[in-house]
Every structure is written in structure tokens, then in C-alpha cells.
Amino acid sequence: MECLIQQDLSKKRIDRKYFYTLIICLIIGILVRVLFINSIPPGLNQDEASIGYDAYSILHYGIDRNGISYPFHLISWGSGQNALYAYLTIPFIYFFGLSPLTTRLTSIVFGIIGLILFYFFMKRITTQRVAVIAFALLTICPWHIMISRWALEANLFPTIVLISVFFLVKSFSNKKLLPISSITFAISMYAYGTSYFFVPTFLMITYLYMLKHKVILIKDALINALVFITFSFPILLFIAINKLEMASIKLGIFTIPRLTGESRMDQISSVFQTDFLKTSINNFTQFFRIFLTQNDGLPSNSIEPFGYMYLISFPFFVIGFWEILVNIKKREFHGINIVMFWFLVSILMTFIANVNINRINIIFFPTIIIIAVGINKLYQNKSLGTVAVSFTMFFVLFSYSYFIEYPKKISSRFYESFGEAISYAATQTDQHIYITEKINMPYIYVLFYQKINPYEYKNTVVFQNPESPFQIVTSFSRYHFGTEGVKPTDKTVLVLHNNDAESYDNQQFDITKFKNFSVISEKKHRISP
Structure with missing residues (x-):
């Protein structure tokens, strides 16, 4: 594990080499996320149209299509749709009008923000070499490219969590940043329903880890728990209203609504089902198959045979997982261990949810980091060049498939024209x-x-x-x-x-x-x- 956490030698010379690599990756990363955005994916998915229209309606009329004044959560089809994406899209609609492009601009902007922030996050927890490898992997990652190009509300969740974890890690050396992390974690609760389990569980485990190593005091943990609860209280109240079948609540011009039917998260969750154990095992089995094959059968989520991060990445994932696990066993405090908590809580979540790639999207940032750690291990064996060429070839093939063949396959599913x-x-x-x-x-x-x-x-x-x-x-x-x-x-x-x-x-x-x-x-x- 020493190669993961030690400082690079010949820092000045290596930094120059890494700088050019970063610039090239950034240019490629931005281009592949914005080129032909008006036509790929062609048409519009129904969830995109839903969140775009509700954003337009709230902007111009102060209500969503169901007549709810400034809702903390959209009723949408009846089973609900998280509202954060809609509110973040309002400025684009205000300046440029309602269109498929303005509806997707939020995904594009946060995709690029996530790409850039990912590198700086990696620099906080690993060596510069590992950070550059991880950044390069995210640049060419099929999952991240695809979610950056269409307006599914779930696509926003991983980036908001990445921002939150970034400030959390920075707070190790500056406690004043911990409340910012708590606030952004609370904001992520408005992004997607899987946050209701992931965020509190991840924070509890991470705070216990930080307390154990005296990175924070109990007072810090309690204060920031209170900050988190305060800013996430409306969505927590929304969950209670719909679980207990209470009436909607008005808070001034804002509304915490009661859905017209069972919430979507309740439909896909096994928590309250009578055959919880059997369903949970089936859920995990389904996740394990998707994670290994990198395919959930939904062409909007992945393209065969490229998956979310190319099938050649799996051996590197195994190597990286073992490397980080060894570090945890050393009982030393290190930011890379937070990544493992992130990954393991994501795994735990799969037991209670009927998953596909977009429902388990919170797992992919830590997965890419673990793969980068595995690739870095091979650097000592002079194999990095071969690995880079292999991933580049797969990226070129994926790009051809996505920009040339994919629009024809997805056209009918996105109801083009x-x-x-x-x-x-x-x-x-x-x-x-x-x-x-x-x-x-x-x-x-x-x-x-x-x-x-x-x-x-x-x-x-x-x-x-x-x-x-x-x-x-x-x-x-x-x-x-x-x-x-x-x-x-x-x-x-x-x-x-x-x-x-x-x-x-x-x-x-x-x-x-x-x-x-x-x-x-x-x-x-x-x-x-």
C-alpha cells in the first residue's frame, strides 16, 4: 500500500508530465460530453420531459403540473420525482427557454464539474499518479459520459455526493469545511430516492471512523448531524407524510406534498415487504450480475459490450480492492478508506432495492477509484503503457458506437420526432x-x-x-x-x-x-x- 499513499519522487519533472496528460484528458472529456448534444441521444425520454416541464411550470407559474406550489418533491406521474434537478434547471430555462437542450444542460454542467472535481478529490487522498489515472479513467468512462448527456434526475446524485465527500475530506485539515459537507450531503437527499438510505448510513460510518481516529470530536459530530438534519428536514418530512399517509403540508409558498400513489422508492424497496430476506438476496444477486456483466439490459444505461467501465477493468478492480483493504487492516487513518466505506455502503444498499445501473449509480465513483488503485499497482511492473493503450482502444470503439450506431438504436426509446x-x-x-x-x-x-x-x-x-x-x-x-x-x-x-x-x-x-x-x-x- 506504500505506493498508494507515499509522495511521488522527482515531483517537479513528474508534475509536468502529468499536467499535459490532465489537459489532454480534460479536453477529450469535455468534448465527448458536449459534442452533438442536440441530437445524441435523439428525441427525449419521458422522465426528461417530465422534469423539464415541471421546471418550466414552477418558473413561470409557481406550481408544478399537479398544481403544487414550489414542491420540495415533485408528484410527477403520481409516484414522485425528486425535485433538485428541476430547480437546478430553472436558470437555463429562464435564459434560453424550454427545450431538450436546456433540460439536459444541468446534466452536462454537473458532468463536467464532477469530472474536474474528481481529480482534485483524488489528489486529497492519494498520490498524484493515482489521481491522474483515476481522472483518465473517468474521462473515458461510458457510464459517466452517458449520464452527462441526458436529464435523468438520478444522474445528479453521484456528483452531489462527490462534492460532499470532497469537502468532508478537506475538513480533515480544516474543520470549518465540515458544515459545508453536511449541507451538501443534505442537498443530495433532494436528488434521488436512494439517498434516503445511502447518505445517513455513509455519514454514520464515516463519523464513527473519524471519531475513532480523533479527527473530530463528539461535539463536532453532533453539531454537523444537527446541520444535516436541519437542511434535510423537508425531505425527511416528505418521507414521513407519504409513509404515514398524512396530508400535504404548506410552508409559506413551499409545499411538502402527499403523492397520489405509492412512492417509486417504496415500489423498488424490499424493506417493508413480507418476504424481506428472500427479496434482499434476489436483489443482491441481481446487482452482482449487473456489476460483473456491466449490463442491465437498458440501452439508456449502458451499451454492450462496453458496460459502465469496460470489462477489462475487472482484474484491476480486484487488485485495487485488495490494496485498499490491506490499508484498512493497518488501522491507519487515511482518506482512501472513506472510498471503501462509500463502496461498501453502496453494496449494502443493493440488498434493499431492486437495482439497475441508474439506481445503483452511487457505486461507480468509488469503483473507478478502486480500479485506478489496481492499475497503479502495475506501474511498478512497467505495464502502465499497455493498460493505457488497451483502455484507449476500448474508448475509441465505445465513442464510435455511441456517436454513430447508438442514435439509431435509441431513437425509438427516446421517441425521436x-x-x-x-x-x-x-x-x-x-x-x-x-x-x-x-x-x-x-x-x-x-x-x-x-x-x-x-x-x-x-x-x-x-x-x-x-x-x-x-x-x-x-x-x-x-x-x-x-x-x-x-x-x-x-x-x-x-x-x-x-x-x-x-x-x-x-x-x-x-x-x-x-x-x-x-x-x-x-x-x-x-x-x-
């Missing part, structure tokens, strides 16, 4: 628009692309299942979802998948095709776009 079809249909009639129900939550795309007034939506919406965790909207205003038995007339326009549009005669109807969707209207009533 659906927004164009909706916007065009709205110009073809001021009456009824019937929209295919064969996509996930089609109504949210109408709200997003047409920028519907949330009061209009709230006052006219008709739900098929109003008490469900996933409310199905059958209609609102002039928009209807479901096209069975409906034909285009002078008062009716249809939006369908291109395959479904093939049954319509283009001699009788105007059929305007976009990449995946078509707008069908009665020919004599067509209005030029």
Missing part, C-alpha cells in the same frame, strides 16, 4: 388532436413541446386511474390520448407511429411523416406549415 409531430399537428387544427397511446406517457410531451399553461392542464385533465402511482392521462384541453376508432375529419387530427400510419390512404388523407411519427389530417383541410 414525436415533439415535431405534436408541434406540427397543433398547426393543422384548432380542434381535436388524437395522439397514439403506444408510447410511455404521451401527454407529457404535449405539455413540454406546447408549453401548456399548467392551470389549463390541471383544470381539464382526465385520468384513467387518478389514485395510481402512474396516472394515465386520457385527455386534457383539446388533446386526447388513444386513437382506436378515430378517423381524421375537419375537426380531428391524428398523431401516430409511422407503422400505424401506413394503413391510411394518402389519396384521401394528408400524411406528413417525420422520422418515427406521422400526422394525419383530412386532405381538404390541410393548412400549410
Whole structure:
């Protein structure tokens, strides 16, 4: 373990070499996270549209689409959606308007912040060489590249935790920074539901470790625990309200809402299930398979065969894990041990949650660090060049797959051109628009692309299942979802998948095709776009 924690020799000469490596990695890292961001991923995922529209609605009307004033947690589909991403997106929408790009800007910005901060965090806990290796790995990491390019609320959580742990580690030498760490940890509780278990558990273990080694006093631990509870209190109250089935609470202009159905976290958690032990074992087995194969079957989370960090990384992970474990056994206080706590608490979380890659995303920063430690071990054997070439080759192949082949594969899952079809249909009639129900939550795309007034939506919406965790909207205003038995007339326009549009005669109807969707209207009533 000495090679991990000792200071580099010939520091001045090595720093110059590392500096150029860092600059090259940073340029590559930024480019691969921002190039073609308007078209890759193509279209928009329903969760992106949801959080983007709610951010727009809160900005301009002070309510989300469910009519909740400045909610601490979004009701979203009924089962909830964490609100931090939406609030951080509001400035981009304010300056540049609502669009897929402005909705994704939060992910892009935090992806780049996380990339840069990751290096400085590593410098605090390891040698410069290990920090550079870890930074290079994160630069080319498929998981981090992909989460930086689309607006899933879960994608924000790992970076907020990284910021929190960075200040925590800096507080080892400056106790004044510990409250900042406590506050950012509290903020992470608003980022994603898995934080409800991970953050308190990680903090408890880490504080006990710091107390044992007299890095902090009991007074420091208690004060910062109070800071954490104070800033996270609204989300803790939100959890209590929905677990105890209490009414929503108004705090001035802000609201702690009661969801319309069981929360999403309760649905994927095994904590309150009767067969807890069996379910927990199944959850961990599922996680272990995903962690080894680096694939959860969701193309929005990983691309075969590259996974979250390339399959060649696993041997280095084993070596790095052993290296850090040896350091812990020495009973010496060191920041690298915090990484192991981070990793192990993430593992513990997998027992109580039905995981996929985005639900267990908190594990990947420590995983990359452990891999970097393993690669660093080989430096003494003059194998680093071979390792660097191997990872570079995989990165080049991944980049080709992501930028050339992936858009074709993901196009239908992100409903590419659906927004164009909706916007065009709205110009073809001021009456009824019937929209295919064969996509996930089609109504949210109408709200997003047409920028519907949330009061209009709230006052006219008709739900098929109003008490469900996933409310199905059958209609609102002039928009209807479901096209069975409906034909285009002078008062009716249809939006369908291109395959479904093939049954319509283009001699009788105007059929305007976009990449995946078509707008069908009665020919004599067509209005030029």
C-alpha cells in the first residue's frame, strides 16, 4: 500500500508530465460530453420531459403540473420525482427557454464539474499518479459520459455526493469545511430516492471512523448531524407524510406534498415487504450480475459490450480492492478508506432495492477509484503503457458506437420526432388532436413541446386511474390520448407511429411523416406549415 499513499519522487519533472496528460484528458472529456448534444441521444425520454416541464411550470407559474406550489418533491406521474434537478434547471430555462437542450444542460454542467472535481478529490487522498489515472479513467468512462448527456434526475446524485465527500475530506485539515459537507450531503437527499438510505448510513460510518481516529470530536459530530438534519428536514418530512399517509403540508409558498400513489422508492424497496430476506438476496444477486456483466439490459444505461467501465477493468478492480483493504487492516487513518466505506455502503444498499445501473449509480465513483488503485499497482511492473493503450482502444470503439450506431438504436426509446409531430399537428387544427397511446406517457410531451399553461392542464385533465402511482392521462384541453376508432375529419387530427400510419390512404388523407411519427389530417383541410 506504500505506493498508494507515499509522495511521488522527482515531483517537479513528474508534475509536468502529468499536467499535459490532465489537459489532454480534460479536453477529450469535455468534448465527448458536449459534442452533438442536440441530437445524441435523439428525441427525449419521458422522465426528461417530465422534469423539464415541471421546471418550466414552477418558473413561470409557481406550481408544478399537479398544481403544487414550489414542491420540495415533485408528484410527477403520481409516484414522485425528486425535485433538485428541476430547480437546478430553472436558470437555463429562464435564459434560453424550454427545450431538450436546456433540460439536459444541468446534466452536462454537473458532468463536467464532477469530472474536474474528481481529480482534485483524488489528489486529497492519494498520490498524484493515482489521481491522474483515476481522472483518465473517468474521462473515458461510458457510464459517466452517458449520464452527462441526458436529464435523468438520478444522474445528479453521484456528483452531489462527490462534492460532499470532497469537502468532508478537506475538513480533515480544516474543520470549518465540515458544515459545508453536511449541507451538501443534505442537498443530495433532494436528488434521488436512494439517498434516503445511502447518505445517513455513509455519514454514520464515516463519523464513527473519524471519531475513532480523533479527527473530530463528539461535539463536532453532533453539531454537523444537527446541520444535516436541519437542511434535510423537508425531505425527511416528505418521507414521513407519504409513509404515514398524512396530508400535504404548506410552508409559506413551499409545499411538502402527499403523492397520489405509492412512492417509486417504496415500489423498488424490499424493506417493508413480507418476504424481506428472500427479496434482499434476489436483489443482491441481481446487482452482482449487473456489476460483473456491466449490463442491465437498458440501452439508456449502458451499451454492450462496453458496460459502465469496460470489462477489462475487472482484474484491476480486484487488485485495487485488495490494496485498499490491506490499508484498512493497518488501522491507519487515511482518506482512501472513506472510498471503501462509500463502496461498501453502496453494496449494502443493493440488498434493499431492486437495482439497475441508474439506481445503483452511487457505486461507480468509488469503483473507478478502486480500479485506478489496481492499475497503479502495475506501474511498478512497467505495464502502465499497455493498460493505457488497451483502455484507449476500448474508448475509441465505445465513442464510435455511441456517436454513430447508438442514435439509431435509441431513437425509438427516446421517441425521436414525436415533439415535431405534436408541434406540427397543433398547426393543422384548432380542434381535436388524437395522439397514439403506444408510447410511455404521451401527454407529457404535449405539455413540454406546447408549453401548456399548467392551470389549463390541471383544470381539464382526465385520468384513467387518478389514485395510481402512474396516472394515465386520457385527455386534457383539446388533446386526447388513444386513437382506436378515430378517423381524421375537419375537426380531428391524428398523431401516430409511422407503422400505424401506413394503413391510411394518402389519396384521401394528408400524411406528413417525420422520422418515427406521422400526422394525419383530412386532405381538404390541410393548412400549410
